[in-house]
Amino acid sequence: MIPPLLPAAADLQGRAPTLGVLGGGQLGRMFLHAAQQLGYETAVLDPDPASPAGRVAHAHLQAGYEDPQALQRLGGLAHAVTTEFENVPAMALKTLAAHVPVSPSGDAVAVCQHRAREKAFIQAAGVPCAPFADLVDETGLAAAAARPELFPGLLKTATLGYDGKGQRTVNGAADLAAAWADLGRAPCVLEKRLDLRVECSVIVARGRDGACVHLPLQQNLHRGGILAVTQVPAPDVSPGQAQAAVAAAERIAAALDYVGVLCVEFFVLADGSLVANEMAPRPHNSGHYSMDACDISQFELQVRTLAGLPLTPPRQHSPAVMLNLLGDLWFRDGADRPPRSPDWISVLALPGTRLHLYGKTDARPGRKMGHLNIIGADAAQVRAVALQACDLLGLPPF
Missing domain, CATH: 3.30.1490.20 (ATP-grasp fold, A domain)
Incomplete structure (x- = not known):
């Protein structure tokens, strides 16, 4: 077992513990914020000089993910490394693992990178899929x-x-x-193509010792293949279905010998049965609500699994709705007109709204620019406020 990497402990060379991440997108940025809040130094490997995570890291290695010199430098700089997206070359993770703890492993990520391997693995773990x-x-x-x-x-x-x-x-x-x-x-x-009643997802965090905790099941609505709305608690998923989904996600994580945060997406079919759709070896868009509605967010769970800190079960203290904010919102005057920021002042005047923008330098249709969390005392009130926010932003109701 690797001993816990404590945030207040410097090594013999006087370096503060540093957590590294492959990938500079918004998931990396939010991971870095959680790591920095706990006192860690941070490092990002990403080729984009304006990457959202690179702009807030203590060190940004601007290079390709398979650049041997950059990997060597990251392995010497970071005390542990993770990834923020599943399409990072699995070999880069394996290369780093020879020098520094890496989670999730390159082997686990390789399964999630290939749909046929992924579905075969899910079935072998005893979880049905399409x-x-x-x-x-x-x-x-x-x-x-x-x-x-x-x-x-x-x-x-x-x-x-x-x-x-x-x-x-x-x-x-x-x-x-x-x-x-x-x-x-x-x-x-x-x-x-299955006859779906509802889409949902489960986020689990698993440590190197096999300890596993999970966030509450999320109910998701996609538009055009992109997540649009997440509701927690899930209004259309029964407690039995939620319990079965959590058990299936934990079974998949154990079969992968997974370390880190893993999201498994599920379909509840018209007959009430449950099938797995796909999995993501990282925090997930549907877990963003946890930043404001839970006492431990999915990103802090990622930090804890990487650093070997205790995994305590997250507690959701407020019902929540998450609205995905795509670049289309900046072009409400038409695609041929200059982009214009949405009316954040009116949105933030609504009770329980929490705006998270990702620091991307330009808006484009379909690009994930941020998300809006709405929390409150009860689910009905949260949904009502979320619908008001949709109206202000020009988003369709749900």
Whole structure:
């Protein structure tokens, strides 16, 4: 076991303990804020000079994720390293792990990077997921087309797809070849489209000693493949379904021998059954509400798992709604007009609103610019305020 990395302890060279992260996006930025609040120095490896995390880190190594010199420098600077996105090269994590504790491991991240491996792993862990088929060549195309139970379905690229990217709807076998060609004939997974009642997710944090805690189950609404709204407590998920989802997420984390924060997304089907959709080896958009509604946020949990600090079960002290804020909100006057900031003054005048902007230098449609948490004494009041915020921002109601 690696001893806990205590925030107040300097090493023999007088260095303050430093936590490193691969990736400079908003998840890295919020992780760094949580680490700094606990007294750690921080370091980021990201090629973007204006990355949100790089701009708030104690040290920003501006280089590619596979740059051997940058990895060597990060391994010498940081006492432990994590990642803020699943598409970081798994080999970079394995390279760093030879010199410094890394969590999650490169092997765990590699499973989450590939949809076919991910679904096979979820099934092997004893958790059901949607019926699927690999599609990597003409033979796989023919085999998938010959399985009528997979249609209507979704064809998804096996790697690099997120927020609805790299996906095509396939209504029948006759559409499959054209959809595959449209995705560049890249390795794909064909997944049966299920009759959904509600989407939800569970965030677990697992330490090196196997201790595991979780946030409350989140109910999620996606628009255009991008998370739009999260509600906690989940209004349309029964306690039994929530308990089953938490147990399944913890089982997957244990099977991965996972260390860190892991999000597992689930579907509750029309018949009430539960299936896993996918997982993210990092904090997740649906857990952002925890920054204001819980006594320990998902980002502090990430710090605790990385540094070997105690994992105490988070407590949600307030019902919450999280609204995702995309760059589209800056273009309400039209895409051909200069961007204009939303009316934050009116939004922040609403009770219980907590605005989190990510420090991105330019707004673009579809780009995640921030999120708005609304908390309050009861779920009905929180939802009512959230709907007022939606009206002020020009977001559709939920």
